Every structure is written in structure tokens, then in C-alpha cells.
Amino acid sequence: MKLILTGSTGFIGREVLSQCLQNPAITSVVAISRRDLPAHEKLQVALVEDFLSYPDCIRDQLKNADACIWALGKARMPNNETARIVSLDYTLAAVRVFQDICQQPFRFIYCSGGAAERDQTKSLWFMQDYRRIRGQVENELLVIANKHPGFGVYILRPAMVLARDMSLRSLAFGLGPSVKVDDLARAMIRLAMNAANDVERNIWENTDINKGL
Template sequence: MKLVIGGSTGFVAKELIRQGLKNPAITSIIARGRREAPTPSEAGNSASKFNSIVVEDFENYSESVKKEIENADARYSATIIDYRASIFTIRTIAVTATKLKEIPFEQTVKISRDYATYAIKALDGLRNKQATHLRFIYMSGHFAPRSLAEVPQQLKTHGTVDAGLLRGEAEGLILKYGRESNGTVQSCVIKPGAIDHLSREKKETPGLPHIKLDDIAAALLDQTIHGFEKDTLTNDDMIRIGQKVLSGDQES
């Protein structure tokens, strides 16, 4: 399986790359981001599976970027995208709550919704050329609502209702694309809470659950390799799946 990761310099992406390089089911990893992603120092002989490409425009992939993504012989390709931070797929293409006041809302719309919907369409087009299937994971957030009726109090308190609904809209569009693909594209949304890792101070937000970095990375790999349990996975789902994989109860 070929794994394509967007926003590839984020901390979730780095752990996903680290675990993916050790997994024999992953034949190649393409890391996409605005900056080049370094090869993990412990990669060893698996380093040949890794390729980092710089993407300048997330709404119009260059021919060189398309060629890099196409150049892999795999029955399945998988893409994991986290639009919660500030750029693209896996913790680098998204807008965090702390950045919302600094970025014009029109730019937030592009980053949190348009980049993701363009990505699934563009990668589906490349998949058609390769005659492979595509599994696409959109990494959203725990509080993201898909309707006004679902808006949690936390978003109202912090004045982030519009941003939350935007992510919920993106979730719906990603899942709709998969449903309408006649089985060639399998799409999934994950809704993790706060992701804990050693280099980051643990902070508590009322109502927001936590998940360990290694657990979420293990769960993401498991779902891309074996297929999605369901189209939307909660924080609890990801903890359960990740811990099962890491305990050795299930092959990764």
C-alpha cells in the first residue's frame, strides 16, 4: 500500500511516518507539505520507502507533484489529512483555535475545507490512472458539528462556531464523495481530542478527551491498511484500535 501524508512536518505526521516505515504492509510513503519532511533517523533500510515532496499550491497540484504521487505500484493508496493546524494533511494543513483570530476567515475556509475537498478529487483522478482504490482519511476535531443543532457549548464559549461548522461541512463533503464513488474511494472522518506527546504540555479543556500520539498513529495505519470500521471514528474508537494494535492483539 502507498501512503500519502499531507502536512507532513507536523508531530502526528512524524509519528505516522515513523510507524509506517516499520510496517511491511506500507510499500511507500509520500509526505506532502510546504516544507520538506526529514527522513526519520531510525529508518535504516526502510528509508528507501520514504519520499518527501514540497507542495506550493494545495488547490492546484503541479505536474511534478502529480507524477510523484502516481509513481507507485499499489492496489490501494491511502491519504491521511489533518486540517486542524495551519497547512495540510496530518496536523499541518489546518487552522487551530489559537490561529483563528490571526487568519482571515476566507483563508480558514480554503485551508479547512477547500484544500481537503480538492485533495480527494485530485487523488481520485490520479487513482484512476493507476487503476487503484483510494482510502481517504480526513482528520477533523472532537467538537466539530455537522449542523447548528449539534454545536457544543465549548464552541459557543470560545466564539468558534463558524470554524467548527466549517470543519463539519468538510466532513460531510468528504464522506459524500466516498459514497458517490461506487466503491472506488473509501472515505473516513476521525474526530480525535487533544493529542498528547512528550514535546507538548498537556492542557485540559472541559469536555475534550485525550489520546496518546502513538495510539492515534497506530490506529490511523490500521484503518488505512485493513479498511474502515465505519465512516466516522471517535476519540474512543481511535484509542481502542490503537491500543489493540500496539498490544499485538491485531496485526498492523
């Protein structure tokens, strides 16, 4: 299986990459990244300057992939314009490329967030703009999935993501909904490999992730 990964230098993406490289069923990982990564026999790095543009040399590296795990993002966005570019524009630009050059059926695994709001008119009491942007990404991806049956979209909506060695009981913020990063990565990989119990679903909540899908 050939898998595309974004966000491989981030908190979640690093864990996904580590598990992918250890998984014998995944024969090739292409990491789309702005900077190089440590060498590994299964890893290719597609170095990009702009996540809105994929020149032919990058497309050649991505060609014929079976799935993508999209874990690109920032913990804190400086403003709504940046949030829209990173969350929405980068994602949709990549999806258009994947539809052109990758295998069919193709599985696109998107790491969203438990607070994302798909109802663009709903009044929210905190981070309303960013939550609506994340919800808009989900809406756009689901429209694409409905229009293109060969392009499967699976959205994971984790709450607080904790390091694998953190104890849920020892942290005050762990009292709320949370998931450990290794469990989240494992769930995304299972969906990418079409190995979940119910791949007809599009959205997986934090409780689903903690149950192992």
C-alpha cells in the first residue's frame, strides 16, 4: 500500500509516520513537507514550497497512491486568513491533485477537531470563526465524496489530543474529552487501510476513536 501523509513534522503527524513505517502492510509513504525528514527505506519526501501548487515532479511522487492521511495544521493560528488558507485552501488544492493522479478507489483521511462546526450560521461562544472554517472544510470534503464515489472521505474529530505517555487521570484538562495521540494515529491508519469496522461512515467522533473505531 502506498500512502501520502501531511503534517509529518507535527505532533500528530510524527506519530502517524512512525506507525506507518513500522506497519508491514504499508510499503511506501510519501510525506508532503516543506523540509526534509530522516531517511527511511519506505519513506519518500515530496518537498513543496507552497501547498497550493504541485509541480510535475511532486505529482510523479504522489502518483498511484492508495490513500492520504491529512494531518496538516497548526495548534494556534495567528489570524482567520491564515486559518482559512491552511485549513481550507491547502486541503482542497491537494484533493484536486489526488483525484487526478491517484488510484481509484482512494481514501482521504482528514484530521479535523471535535469543536469544528459545520453549521455556518450557528452562533458560537468561543473561537467561532476558526470552528466554522474547520466545519466548512468538512462540508466541502463531504460534497466531494458525494459527487465522486471513488474518492472516499473519512473525517476524524478528536477532542484534546494527549501525548502517549500522559495519564488521563493526572491532568486537569484530561477530565474533558480526549484521546491519546497513538490511538488517534492508529485509527487514521486503520481507515486508510480500509480496515475499520464500518467504512461506509464519513465522520468519526472522539468516542469512536477511543473505542478503536
